[in-house]
Amino acid sequence: MAKSALQAGAPSFLREVIAETPGDPHLEACMQCGTCGGSCPSGADMDHTPRALFAMITAGMRERVLRSNAPWYCVSCYYCMERCPQDVHITDVMYTLKRLAIREGHFEDAKASRAPGFAKTFMEHVERYGRSFELGLMTRYYLRHRPLDAMKIAPLGLGLLRRKRLDLTPHKITQIGQLKAILARAAELDAVK
Amino acid sequence: MSYGYYPGCSLERNAGAYHSSLMAVARPLGLQFDEIQDWNCCGATEFIAVNRLQAYALVGRNLALAAQQMIPLQNGSVAKKPDLVAPCSACFLNLSKVNRYLGEDEALTIKVNSALEAGGLSYQAGSLRVRHLLDVMVNDVGYERIAAQVTRTLGALRLAPYYGCLVVRPGFEGRFDDGEYPTSLDKLLRALGAKVVDFPLKAHCCGGHMTQISADVALDLIRRLLKNAADYEADMIVTLCPMCQLNLDAFQEAVNERFGTNYQIPVLFFTQLMGLAFGLTPEAVGIGKELINARPALAKLGVAPPPEAEPVPTKRRRRNDKSLPMPQMPQEEQR
Numbered sequence: 001m002a003k004s005a006l007q008a009g010a011p012s013f014l015r016e017v018i019a020e021t022p023g024d025p026h027l028e029a030c031m032q033c034g035t036c037g038g039s040c041p042s043g044a045d046m047d048h049t050p051r052a053l054f055a056m057i058t059a060g061m062r063e064r065v066l067r068s069n070a071p072w073y074c075v076s077c078y079y080c081m082e083r084c085p086q087d088v089h090i091t092d093v094m095y096t097l098k099r100l101a102i103r104e105g106h107f108e109d110a111k112a113s114r115a116p117g118f119a120k121t122f123m124e125h126v127e128r129y130g131r132s133f134e135l136g137l138m139t140r141y142y143l144r145h146r147p148l149d150a151m152k153i154a155p156l157g158l159g160l161l162r163r164k165r166l167d168l169t170p171h172k173i174t175q176i177g178q179l180k181a182i183l184a185r186a187a188e189l190d191a192v193k
Numbered sequence: 194m195s196y197g198y199y200p201g202c203s204l205e206r207n208a209g210a211y212h213s214s215l216m217a218v219a220r221p222l223g224l225q226f227d228e229i230q231d232w233n234c235c236g237a238t239e240f241i242a243v244n245r246l247q248a249y250a251l252v253g254r255n256l257a258l259a260a261q262q263m264i265p266l267q268n269g270s271v272a273k274k275p276d277l278v279a280p281c282s283a284c285f286l287n288l289s290k291v292n293r294y295l296g297e298d299e300a301l302t303i304k305v306n307s308a309l310e311a312g313g314l315s316y317q318a319g320s321l322r323v324r325h326l327l328d329v330m331v332n333d334v335g336y337e338r339i340a341a342q343v344t345r346t347l348g349a350l351r352l353a354p355y356y357g358c359l360v361v362r363p364g365f366e367g368r369f370d371d372g373e374y375p376t377s378l379d380k381l382l383r384a385l386g387a388k389v390v391d392f393p394l395k396a397h398c399c400g401g402h403m404t405q406i407s408a409d410v411a412l413d414l415i416r417r418l419l420k421n422a423a424d425y426e427a428d429m430i431v432t433l434c435p436m437c438q439l440n441l442d443a444f445q446e447a448v449n450e451r452f453g454t455n456y457q458i459p460v461l462f463f464t465q466l467m468g469l470a471f472g473l474t475p476e477a478v479g480i481g482k483e484l485i486n487a488r489p490a491l492a493k494l495g496v497a498p499p500p501e502a503e504p505v506p507t508k509r510r511r512r513n514d515k516s517l518p519m520p521q522m523p524q525e526e527q528r
Contacts, residue, residue, distance in 0.1 A: 022245065022294040022301055041398050042410050073410060076238050077398035078362035082372040091363070098242040114406045119239040126240070126251070130233040132202040141405065156443055163482045165207045174231045178312035179254060185311035186250040189304050 013060045021096045025089035030054040036080035036090050046070040050080060050090050053097070066106040071097040072115045117145040127183060130173030135166045194333055197263045197277040197321070198226035199255060201284035202234050203435035210479025211280055211435060214464040215326065217477050221342050222334050226278065227266075229259045235287040238402055249301065250308040252291040257314040260321055274319075280326040280464075282359035282434035289323040289366035325360045327433050327463070328369045331377045336384040344472035346386030349493040352466070353392040353427035354378040355418070357437040361396055372396070378463060382431060385470035390425040394418050399440040408447070415440055416448045419456045428490040430460045438462060442484050459487035469496065 018027050030051070037049025048056065048068050056065050074094040081090050098115075107113045121141045125133045138157060142150040160166045173179065204212040219226060232255050240248035256277075263275040279285040295302045295318035306315050330339065362372045370377045373396055379389045397418060400411030418441060422430050432438045442460040449455055460483060468478030475496055480487055 020245065022249070022290075023297045041414055042403075045407075045410055073407070075398045075401045075403055075410070075414070077358040077401075079358070079373075079398075081363045095241045096245075099245060102243055115242070115402075118402065118405055119242045122237065122239040123243060123247075126234040126236070130231075131205070132234045132237065134202075134207060138405075156447075159484050160207070160443065163484070165209065165482060167206045171205060173233055175312075178314075179233055179251075182250050182254055182308050182312040182314070183247050186246040186305075186308035187244065189308055190244055190246040 011058055011060050013062045013065070014058050017057055017093060017096055017100075020100065021089065021092050023089065023092070025093050025096075026087050027054065027057070027089075027093055029086040030058075030088050031086055033085065035083050035085065036088075039079040039083050040074075041077060041079070042073040042075055045073045050094070054088070054093075063106070065097065066101045066104060068097075070094070071101065072107060072113075114145055117141065121145075125170065127180065128172075128176075129170040130176050130179050131171050133167065133170035135161075135168065136170060194223065195225040195227060196324075196329065197259050197275055198228045199232055199235075199259065199277055199279045199284055199288065200228060201279060201281040201435070203281055203439075208281070208435035208438060208462070210465060210482040211438070211462040214462060214468045214478035215280060217473055218342075218464055218467045218471060221471055222338065224329070224334065227263075229255065229262060229277070232258060235281075235284040237283050237287075241287075246304055246308060248287075249291055249295070249305045252287050253295070253305045253309050253316050254312065254314060255288065256292060256321060257309055257316040260316060261314070264320065274322045276329070277321045277323050278326055278329055279323065280433070281436070282325070282357055283436055285323065285325040286359040286365070292318060292321065292323050293365040295319075323366050325433075327360060327377060327381075330463075330467075331381055332369060336380055339381060339467065340384040343385055343470045345470055345494065345496070347382070347466060347470050347494065348386045348388065349495075350387050350490065351390050351426055351428045352382050352387045353390050353422040353425060353430045354382055354395055354463075355392065355422075355430050355432045355437060355441075355460075356396045357432065357434045358396065358398050360433060378431065378433065381463065382466065385466060387466070387470075390422075390427045392421060392425060392427070394421040399434075399437040401436060401440075404440050404444055408451075411440065412444065412448050412451050415444055416452050416454070419445065419448060419454070419458055422458055423456060427458065428493065429487065430458055431463050431466055432460055433463050445485050457485055457489075459483055459485045459490055461487060469494065 018025055032051055032055060034051045037043045037051050043049055046069060048070050053065055053068060053070055071094040076091055078091050084090060101107050102116050107116055118141055122137055125136055142153060200212055236248050236251045240251055259277045279288055302318060309315050356375050356378060361370050361375045375396055382389050394417060398414055400414040403411035430441060438460050445456055465478040
């Protein structure tokens with residue numbers, strides 16, 4: 001299915017965001033009603049609501065959009081997408097903005113800036129074992145990104161361990177070589193524009 | 194009825210009670226779940242935030258393996274697509290999202306398949322149907338057949354049905370319930386004899402990964418859910434997602450500490466309640482794995498819970514502190 005705005009001589013940043021989003025996000029159809037921001041559980045923490053961000057995308061305010069904390073506060077609840085009268089795939093667009101911001105090193109809000117670190121630590125474990133490894137993830141993420149909070153989270157980890165809800169060692173899938181080859185090829189292909 | 198089964202990482206350990214209770218209730222209901230061999234993580238909400246193609250290839254491998262393992266089992270009947278069932282909301286969302294967008298976005302499909310090729314795999318979009326476990330329970334099994342298995346009615350329990358986000362929204366692949374006010378879990382729990390309370394926030398967010406990233410955001414979302422369940426006098430919150438269970442259960446004490454509340458609302462999986470209603474022992478359905486003790490609530494059913502895990506040393510507010518007399522509403526005393 002062709003993405004509607006791609007042929008239409010749309011502003012270049014808008015075109016880029018649409019091209020980077022899987023499926024057709026209908027972003028050009030946003031009519032600025034604000035239902036998204038009004039439905040957002042973390043809207044109050046965002047510097048720009050999704051509605052404002054979309055206007056800024058259309059206006060080509062590339063850097064200010066990519067520096068916004070909004071995508072990092074998105075909890076991926078899909079309420080905005082459920083309610084959008086124009087069927088804009090808002091949550092998918094938020095993920096696109098996260099990827100662009102990471103690629104270009106823009107994530108400055110102090111609280112939100114933990115999100116890329118968490119995502120990357122999570123990915124390292126999946127790339128190595130094929131499955132998520134919660135104990136390793138928590139240990140590495142806290143020691144690397146939040147050393148002062150590590151002691152605060154320890155009792156919770158202990159409670160989960162006592163109830164046998166955390167593995168002490170990771171589960172490695174059998175065909176880990178196959179998965180690594182697939183992910184490596186995907187990374188190569190992603191770098192080609 | 195047989196299904197391809199994608200348990201997901203959480204059900205291996207952290208939400209082990211979800212897996213064991215599902216297996217325990219599958220037998221009497223005549224359901225067979227064949228686990229996809231050598232499946233990998235679905236990427237949760239993390240891969241897609243960093244690299245789009247890796248995120249899609251990661252899920253693509255699971256879909257390719259599932260198709261490879263399930264389609265030959267169909268004995269030539271091509272009338273029906275095989276069903277791949279995920280009990281975890283995030284896994285369900287990722288599998289169904291990739292299945293859907295690969296069908297819509299040709300350029301993306303070509304890239305994903307060329308990544309899969311590096312591992313000798315390929316996937317044709319839409320050759321499987323991705324479904325959530327709740328959908329299978331209410332639509333394939335049905336409320337009547339579930340009710341027919343009940344030997345221990347849950348009539349003594351007031352339950353808050355918690356759907357969270359991703360099972361009902363955004364409906365990437367077929368929709369079986371309302372996106373804002375779903376009712377299928379309500380009806381399932383009623384079929385078990387339970388009293389289901391109104392729970393207006395039933396499809397609101399538990400905070401997802403925000404418990405790890407910004408406690409300010411996550412704890413407030415969790416507090417609202419706990420307050421809502423408490424306002425409607427629920428004995429328990431019943432969930433269908435490992436992430437929701439973990440956030441509401443493991444961070445309930447953190448909510449109490451931050452907001453000066455004293456919630457002690459156990460959070461169980463719906464399959465655990467099904468098992469109890471089917472007469473299974475609490476051990477058989479993984480009771481005792483929860484951090485907020487489900488014993489006081491289960492005592493209302495007259496079931497003897499397994500021995501308690503060692504207490505966790507946390508700074509917990511004393512519940513019955515006589516030095517601070519609290520006013521009691523007359524109706525509370527009667528209950």
